[in-house]
Amino acid sequence: MEYFKSGLKSVLGAPPPGTQITGAETVEKLVSRVSTSTLLEDRRDACRALKAMSKQYRLEVGAQGMDILRQVLELDRNDCEITGYCLDALCNITSKEVFEDENQSNMNMAVNVGEQFSEMFLKNQENVSLVLSFLDEYDFRVRWPAVKLLTSLTTCKLKEIQDIILVSPMGVSKLMDLLSDNREVIRNDALLLLINLTKSNANIQKIVAFENAFDKLLNIITEEGYTDGGIVVEDCLLLMLNLLKNNTSNINFFKEGSYIQKLAPMFILPDNLEEVGWSPQKISNFHCVLQLVRTLVSPNNPAQIITSCQKTLRDAGLLESLCNILMASGVPADILTETINTVAEVIRGNLTNQEFFANVLAPSNPPRPALVVLIMSMVNEKQPFALRCAVLYCFECFLYKNEIGQDLVVQTLLPSSTGNTTVTAGQLLCSGLFSNDSLSNWFSAVALSHCLIENPAQKEQLLRVLLATNLGAQPVTLLNQCGVFLQHTSKLQAKLGILMLLSMWMAHCPAAVKIFLNVPGAMAFLTAQTSASEFDNNEELLQGLCAFIMGLCVLFNDNTVQNYSKENLSQLIEKRVCIETYCKKLNEISRHEVYAKAAKQPQIKAKHSSELLLEFEFCKLFKVMEGLIIQALGVQRDLSNGISELSLSEHENALLLQYKELIRDQDKKLQDLQRKFNHLQKECNDLQTQVEELQQTNTQLVDQNTLLKVQLSTANTSHVTNIIHEVKSMSPESAEPYPVFIHGNNDLLLDRIKKLEADNERLEKVESELAEKTSELESYQRDQDDLLELLTAQDTKLNKFKERLRQLGALSRSDESSSDLSDNDNDRDSGPSLL
Amino acid sequence: MSYAYLFKYIIIGDTGVGKSCLLLQFTDKRFQPVHDLTIGVEFGARMITIDSKQIKLQIWDTAGQEAFRSITRSYYRGAAGALLVYDITRRETFNHLTTWLDDARQHSNSNMVIMLIGNKSDLESRREVKKEEGEAFAREHGLVFMETSAKTAANVEEAFINTAKEIYEKIQEGVFDINNEANGIKIGPQHSPTNPSLPGAGGSGGSQGSACC
Numbered sequence A: 001m002e003y004f005k006s007g008l009k010s011v012l013g014a015p016p017p018g019t020q021i022t023g024a025e026t027v028e029k030l031v032s033r034v035s036t037s038t039l040l041e042d043r044r045d046a047c048r049a050l051k052a053m054s055k056q057y058r059l060e061v062g063a064q065g066m067d068i069l070r071q072v073l074e075l076d077r078n079d080c081e082i083t084g085y086c087l088d089a090l091c092n093i094t095s096k097e098v099f100e101d102e103n104q105s106n107m108n109m110a111v112n113v114g115e116q117f118s119e120m121f122l123k124n125q126e127n128v129s130l131v132l133s134f135l136d137e138y139d140f141r142v143r144w145p146a147v148k149l150l151t152s153l154t155t156c157k158l159k160e161i162q163d164i165i166l167v168s169p170m171g172v173s174k175l176m177d178l179l180s181d182n183r184e185v186i187r188n189d190a191l192l193l194l195i196n197l198t199k200s201n202a203n204i205q206k207i208v209a210f211e212n213a214f215d216k217l218l219n220i221i222t223e224e225g226y227t228d229g230g231i232v233v234e235d236c237l238l239l240m241l242n243l244l245k246n247n248t249s250n251i252n253f254f255k256e257g258s259y260i261q262k263l264a265p266m267f268i269l270p271d272n273l274e275e276v277g278w279s280p281q282k283i284s285n286f287h288c289v290l291q292l293v294r295t296l297v298s299p300n301n302p303a304q305i306i307t308s309c310q311k312t313l314r315d316a317g318l319l320e321s322l323c324n325i326l327m328a329s330g331v332p333a334d335i336l337t338e339t340i341n342t343v344a345e346v347i348r349g350n351l352t353n354q355e356f357f358a359n360v361l362a363p364s365n366p367p368r369p370a371l372v373v374l375i376m377s378m379v380n381e382k383q384p385f386a387l388r389c390a391v392l393y394c395f396e397c398f399l400y401k402n403e404i405g406q407d408l409v410v411q412t413l414l415p416s417s418t419g420n421t422t423v424t425a426g427q428l429l430c431s432g433l434f435s436n437d438s439l440s441n442w443f444s445a446v447a448l449s450h451c452l453i454e455n456p457a458q459k460e461q462l463l464r465v466l467l468a469t470n471l472g473a474q475p476v477t478l479l480n481q482c483g484v485f486l487q488h489t490s491k492l493q494a495k496l497g498i499l500m501l502l503s504m505w506m507a508h509c510p511a512a513v514k515i516f517l518n519v520p521g522a523m524a525f526l527t528a529q530t531s532a533s534e535f536d537n538n539e540e541l542l543q544g545l546c547a548f549i550m551g552l553c554v555l556f557n558d559n560t561v562q563n564y565s566k567e568n569l570s571q572l573i574e575k576r577v578c579i580e581t582y583c584k585k586l587n588e589i590s591r592h593e594v595y596a597k598a599a600k601q602p603q604i605k606a607k608h609s610s611e612l613l614l615e616f617e618f619c620k621l622f623k624v625m626e627g628l629i630i631q632a633l634g635v636q637r638d639l640s641n642g643i644s645e646l647s648l649s650e651h652e653n654a655l656l657l658q659y660k661e662l663i664r665d666q667d668k669k670l671q672d673l674q675r676k677f678n679h680l681q682k683e684c685n686d687l688q689t690q691v692e693e694l695q696q697t698n699t700q701l702v703d704q705n706t707l708l709k710v711q712l713s714t715a716n717t718s719h720v721t722n723i724i725h726e727v728k729s730m731s732p733e734s735a736e737p738y739p740v741f742i743h744g745n746n747d748l749l750l751d752r753i754k755k756l757e758a759d760n761e762r763l764e765k766v767e768s769e770l771a772e773k774t775s776e777l778e779s780y781q782r783d784q785d786d787l788l789e790l791l792t793a794q795d796t797k798l799n800k801f802k803e804r805l806r807q808l809g810a811l812s813r814s815d816e817s818s819s820d821l822s823d824n825d826n827d828r829d830s831g832p833s834l835l
Numbered sequence B: 001m002s003y004a005y006l007f008k009y010i011i012i013g014d015t016g017v018g019k020s021c022l023l024l025q026f027t028d029k030r031f032q033p034v035h036d037l038t039i040g041v042e043f044g045a046r047m048i049t050i051d052s053k054q055i056k057l058q059i060w061d062t063a064g065q066e067a068f069r070s071i072t073r074s075y076y077r078g079a080a081g082a083l084l085v086y087d088i089t090r091r092e093t094f095n096h097l098t099t100w101l102d103d104a105r106q107h108s109n110s111n112m113v114i115m116l117i118g119n120k121s122d123l124e125s126r127r128e129v130k131k132e133e134g135e136a137f138a139r140e141h142g143l144v145f146m147e148t149s150a151k152t153a154a155n156v157e158e159a160f161i162n163t164a165k166e167i168y169e170k171i172q173e174g175v176f177d178i179n180n181e182a183n184g185i186k187i188g189p190q191h192s193p194t195n196p197s198l199p200g201a202g203g204s205g206g207s208q209g210s211a212c213c
């Protein structure tokens, strides 16, 4: 600080003794020095001083100096030193960071100053082109701060700068050239800049890839020693990740360009790894590289891309390396977990890869299939939760579209495999299914259900599985045991697991339904759950699932079990449960947030074990079956209570039709109004945000205005008196320029103020517009209310008519109940077809 | 698969002239009649043989919309070849060629090979631009010219391969600096620049023999 002050003294000359100059005044003097000095030397010194003050007095330097700094960049661009100072100063001013010694006393903390200055700087696109042009300068004093300034701008205003760079000629190309800079600092900072710039912008991602990014990055990674390298390796990988994530075009390029092969060395663990251990940086690097592989084969990608990437990954030996890591010792748990997830997606739905995986052996004694060892961990309470989830995902991916794999697992459960002493996947799952650990129950049930997906043969096969129960009693079937366990276990997670397994099993499998219907107490249990009127935490899921299974029992019933025929069960649902309650319970499932979360992606994503309730493939099944069940129940009902409009007299029928028509019309109107209402609401919201934005700009402008006024007043008090003094002492003709200078300054201010006024006017206009829209909205709302009232009136009338019809003895009960149902049912868009 | 050279191409021209279809026909040998607007740039690759050498083509399909023009510009510098496409059934796409060409010439390296393509030659009955006009334009601006149909595949192979031949010849003549990857040409992994079968690439870049992978 002392040095700095003495530096200032030498720039500005010592202040007259006894006067205390403020930061603002110093900045002001420096700015005027830069703008008036004719000597480059002087301007350079002043800029150096401005740079030095740009952290502590950021507000002052930014408000008073931004324009002049920009001007210097244009006019003195041939001098690397002064250019460097200016870029550095701008970098500090626009930084999002709040500096340690920053003078914050008179600052409105609600706004980020750096962000505001960034915005001001970006207002003029030319400014970015100007900074980009400095990347062509090789001199370290220029190129480095230019990179830093751009980075600083991206952290504050990413979208804006992305758009500008995209339309700047050679913008991205220039940045890419920086990756070849032999000065590491520049190269590394350019990496950070590119990581920011490529965030969710497909066009920049593609251009960066086109500019040989993958070659350059892989070269750097290789030079730095692959995953053993420092944070630069991580940065390179993060940039590659940005380029590939959700970018089909780039993934295609990555694959076609044989870059997958170049990743291979990173997956080979050195022999001495156990001694050296995993450094935190190595763990980070490894994580990134695993993410990279997952991005290529993510289930969200187009199927064609996934398949070809999977093939390439296998051919390049990456699948093998990944499997080796799975079985290696000393791998940190989170790396192991992520490796399992990666293997999962590399094999998912790819038969060859799945076969390869099935044949991987663990180096245990005796050697066991890796698959078995993994499942052991899944049903082991002591293993970390994330790891157990990953194993389930991997197992699911192994079975996905893999009939051979499904058969392989189910086979290990069948009685025929005699005298086999080795542990099998099937056995592990079976004991997990009925163990005391509810999480194991859930994992095992879901795993088993994946053996049955779209595979009728395995559903039949699994029916043959027999379990020995205690004390030499008769063996029972697996399905039977599921039905018994369901009633006995008290844990929700276990119940849901079993129910999901049962539903997968019973869908399209009448034989399974038959066995289930014969399980003592099973139907009573389902009925009780489905008709229960209260529920605790998440129990609505249980009740919904029970309803679902009941529905499947109706749907896939071959009428061979006495008292539980299709007809009987529909009656049961209608009489005991009541169809409305039933539909409501079924509905609870798809409306539950747990459902929405599970249905999103195949991978199980949960932070805590209690979140594991529903699962992806079950959700898919539910979605398909729900409609079929409702339909089946509806059809049944019509058959049993087959009274239709035929039994009404012609006149009554005509009347009925008339009303139907009326209701339909009103329904349509209601919907239209609703739509209009939504539209207006949206408009209203938009306007509101607009107003807020304008208000914000306004306050910003007011702030600026204040600042400018301060500047003006200082100018008026100190400067002006001085100047006037000087003017007086000078001859009239030489005094000319000074008033002009003040005048010019004033003009600038007046201009700004005028702009502010214009902005205010605009704001007012928007506000009045908003008021107008709001009143319009209100009137629509009133209209809607009126219509609703009308509808109620019509409804009453209709009911009266129905009553009359009933008195005439013609209208059936079922018609009545169906119209009641649809009345309560506005949220399901059963719309016009309600009678 | 190994290759002797890799060439980067871009396909440019107005929206709807058939750029995406040409790429798909060349890489996948199929025609997709549905028109979907290319957002940004798509990518395709294929191996061809010239002079009994394997050559890999990497092709970027650009968006033709005016609004994306500035984005397209970013691709010129790094491309060795460009297919400039118009639609023979829509005169305005032919009229816009000069703008495209100016853009390309201004932003590309001077050696980029540009092939002019009149696409949709199967739609003879709706033709608005005579073949002679295309030929004349090409002659005037020093381009190679061809009429193609992405639908019937007529001349599609030829268009891509002839462009590659032209680039290959330029390399043989030593015009292209093959050590500078920014020109859109890469030498295959096992073909080091010192390989005697290749010309010693007129040493404009001082950094010779940039230790090959």
Ligand SMILES: Nc1nc2c(ncn2[C@@H]2O[C@H](COP(=O)(O)OP(=O)(O)O)[C@@H](O)[C@H]2O)c(=O)[nH]1
Binding pocket: B014, B015, B016, B017, B018, B019, B020, B021, B022, B032, B033, B034, B035, B036, B037, B038, B064, B119, B120, B121, B122, B123, B148, B149, B150, B151, B152
């Ligand atoms: N008849 C015919 N139609 C074509 C041909 N090439 C493209 N099209 C059609 O022209 C339309 C635009 O093609 P597209 O490749 O998307 O144009 P792009 O915008 O330049 O990529 C599509 O409807 C194509 O089916 C062609 O050679 N013959």
Ligand SMILES: [Mg+2]
Binding pocket: B019, B020, B021, B036, B037, B038, B061, B062, B063
């Ligand atoms: Mg297209």
